[in-house]
Amino acid sequence: MQGIATICRAMQRVRLLILNAALGPLDYKLPEGVEVAPGQVVVAPLGPRTVTGIVWDAGRLPGPEIDASRLRALREVLPVPPLAEPLRRLIEWTADYYCAPLASVARMVLSSGGAIGGPTTMTEYRLSGGMPERMTPQREQAIEALEGEQATIRELAGLSGVSEGVLRGLVNQGVIEPVSVAIDRPFEISDPDYHQPALSGDQLTVAKRLVKAVEAQEFAPFLLDGVTGSGKTETYFEPVAEAVRMGRQVLVLLPEIALTENFLVRFEERFGAAPVQWHSSLKSTERRRAWRAIANGEAQVIVGARSALFLPYKQLGLIIVDEAHEISFKQGDGVRYNARDVSVMRARYEKVPVVLASATPALESLHMAASGTYERLELPNRFGGAVMPRIELINLTEEKPGVGKWLAPPLVAALEDRLAKGEQSLLFLNRRGYAPLTLCRNCGHRFQCPNCSAWLVEHRLSARLTCHHCGHETAPPQVCPECGEPDCLVACGPGVERIADEVAEILPEARVAIATSDTLGSPERAAQFIAEAESGAIDVIVGTQLVTKGFHFPELTLVGVVDADLGLEGGDLRAAERTYQQVAQVAGRAGRGSKPGEVFLQTRHPDAPVIAALEAGDRDAFYAAETDARRDAGAPPFGRWAAIILSSEDEREAREAANRLGDTRPESDDLYILGPAPAPLALLRGRYRYRFLVNARRSANLQEVITCWLDSHEFAPGLRVGVDIDPYSFV
Numbered sequence: 001m002q003g004i005a006t007i008c009r010a011m012q013r014v015r016l017l018i019l020n021a022a023l024g025p026l027d028y029k030l031p032e033g034v035e036v037a038p039g040q041v042v043v044a045p046l047g048p049r050t051v052t053g054i055v056w057d058a059g060r061l062p063g064p065e066i067d068a069s070r071l072r073a074l075r076e077v078l079p080v081p082p083l084a085e086p087l088r089r090l091i092e093w094t095a096d097y098y099c100a101p102l103a104s105v106a107r108m109v110l111s112s113g114g115a116i117g118g119p120t121t122m123t124e125y126r127l128s129g130g131m132p133e134r135m136t137p138q139r140e141q142a143i144e145a146l147e148g149e150q151a152t153i154r155e156l157a158g159l160s161g162v163s164e165g166v167l168r169g170l171v172n173q174g175v176i177e178p179v180s181v182a183i184d185r186p187f188e189i190s191d192p193d194y195h196q197p198a199l200s201g202d203q204l205t206v207a208k209r210l211v212k213a214v215e216a217q218e219f220a221p222f223l224l225d226g227v228t229g230s231g232k233t234e235t236y237f238e239p240v241a242e243a244v245r246m247g248r249q250v251l252v253l254l255p256e257i258a259l260t261e262n263f264l265v266r267f268e269e270r271f272g273a274a275p276v277q278w279h280s281s282l283k284s285t286e287r288r289r290a291w292r293a294i295a296n297g298e299a300q301v302i303v304g305a306r307s308a309l310f311l312p313y314k315q316l317g318l319i320i321v322d323e324a325h326e327i328s329f330k331q332g333d334g335v336r337y338n339a340r341d342v343s344v345m346r347a348r349y350e351k352v353p354v355v356l357a358s359a360t361p362a363l364e365s366l367h368m369a370a371s372g373t374y375e376r377l378e379l380p381n382r383f384g385g386a387v388m389p390r391i392e393l394i395n396l397t398e399e400k401p402g403v404g405k406w407l408a409p410p411l412v413a414a415l416e417d418r419l420a421k422g423e424q425s426l427l428f429l430n431r432r433g434y435a436p437l438t439l440c441r442n443c444g445h446r447f448q449c450p451n452c453s454a455w456l457v458e459h460r461l462s463a464r465l466t467c468h469h470c471g472h473e474t475a476p477p478q479v480c481p482e483c484g485e486p487d488c489l490v491a492c493g494p495g496v497e498r499i500a501d502e503v504a505e506i507l508p509e510a511r512v513a514i515a516t517s518d519t520l521g522s523p524e525r526a527a528q529f530i531a532e533a534e535s536g537a538i539d540v541i542v543g544t545q546l547v548t549k550g551f552h553f554p555e556l557t558l559v560g561v562v563d564a565d566l567g568l569e570g571g572d573l574r575a576a577e578r579t580y581q582q583v584a585q586v587a588g589r590a591g592r593g594s595k596p597g598e599v600f601l602q603t604r605h606p607d608a609p610v611i612a613a614l615e616a617g618d619r620d621a622f623y624a625a626e627t628d629a630r631r632d633a634g635a636p637p638f639g640r641w642a643a644i645i646l647s648s649e650d651e652r653e654a655r656e657a658a659n660r661l662g663d664t665r666p667e668s669d670d671l672y673i674l675g676p677a678p679a680p681l682a683l684l685r686g687r688y689r690y691r692f693l694v695n696a697r698r699s700a701n702l703q704e705v706i707t708c709w710l711d712s713h714e715f716a717p718g719l720r721v722g723v724d725i726d727p728y729s730f731v
Ligand SMILES: [Zn+2]
Pocket: 440, 441, 442, 443, 444, 445, 480, 481, 482, 483, 484, 485, 488
């Protein structure tokens, strides 16, 4: 009897993971005749309201059990496929590893709110063929630009460069007509045999190995280590094609939206159709359409930013992480996960291969390959016989730029030479805007963000002083707010806009383009930039880290690194590695076609090991030295780091809470805790921040120690506690 009673109770009671981090798991009973499986998304009553939850596997969510008589019934089972078991295990692992609430991780899976409800049709617009009663230049421009286009008014406004008001006027006159379209209309079908490119011998060897791994349908992690310009993308397209042939889905993660366009072009050439995209600038209807196609298995190949990693793929067959060393795979707030590392875990749970592709792999990834955990596949040569560029140092202490200038004479001469030959140049400086600091020439007042301990960055193109941390913006003042002096602002130091001005002065006839997240923020603008650069309509590109990766411009033969020392400043653990990666990647943009490339590094420290290794082109020496330094410091991959940040709008509250927490720090032989100390960014978005750093041996159970430590404290409601496991930035 008791056995039967247990079964009945188990069948009627379900435990939900509620999508609200403030709530723990909650129990409900099933209404008469309703059955649910783990992973199903449901709506349940909570007080007078309802909440969304996921039915979780029995016994996996700890928490008190309330009496069966007090259980309320589930309200509704939503008509979306249940989250599969591998994804549920990934949600648990991610929450455990990154010390994050399960609900916050689960919300990333259901990130398309509209996917679980909402309308099924939407209205798009297109030209009807009619003409307006009165033609204006703007109307003419719109009609010309929108030939063959169909999209929302907002998108059409973007395409045509006229305002939505102008387009609505044309709708009223019947020149533009509405069309009702189904939101869930199918995506184009990729043809794995659409165009078979000719691959080199190295590429074929690597491609065959990966195809075999896809066929095996087992977990297999690979490090695809190929020099810039070696054709990694074309190589991994072969296992992608094989997965598509097998009817399985492929996820390709890219570090930046701006890189998507370049990828799409190459993908369409190979597969004859566009892949499904997933990134933050999708509209909600597009997100819903993509989410559903991913969940029901119709989406074949999905290319996306890191958030695509948590989507509910029905039948995943392969994961590719391109430019896997990029730090933009690390999420900076909320659940602070690293998509590179989580993708390996997802592949493990899904039992599929995962490929980390890079020309400058993270030291952690190289270490995994060296220890045999990852299988290393190499593409040591550039495709089509192109040769690696020559790297030369310019010692800025000897070759000085002019007063108020930033480009040294040898670099200027090289720029002039390229322009005369009709070849392209790229200048790299990882600083957006015109100048990183603005001050008053009369009293020395420095313009600081009111919400952050950071300088305001002058952007001349938009005539703004901007905080790069919180987005605070203000117009440059006419008079100094401190001393009242008019016209007193002085720009200190260079940003890309200032370098572009200098180039325009030196080479007045050159066509100069600035490439940063400010100028290439949307896929459309990135596409336009790429088209212009490829057609030869740009002579000199001045760009931030955005231009260090992925782009392939055959006519680009000169790269100038304006300040190779920049990355070595600041308190970043991986500063040397990041400098190496950035400079090696940007250098890799040069000479990718038939003409050889040349790279100049401007530096004040030509003897610094990372700069010397770059000049010598000696990657192995750099990684060996860096490995030794990390081993000595107990830094990853030999030890582990974590950061704990306490923040509050009240400085005293943050400081006192940090001190109290510090008083109960756990003592252990295999980890030590530094702090509390004011974080380098002591004020961020109006919140005062105190920080602990934890350095642990690999043997330590880092997450458990931190969780126990924090759980033993009560924090005031206004206080936020953030945990960052494997942090990339210590600010
Ligand atoms: Zn002043």
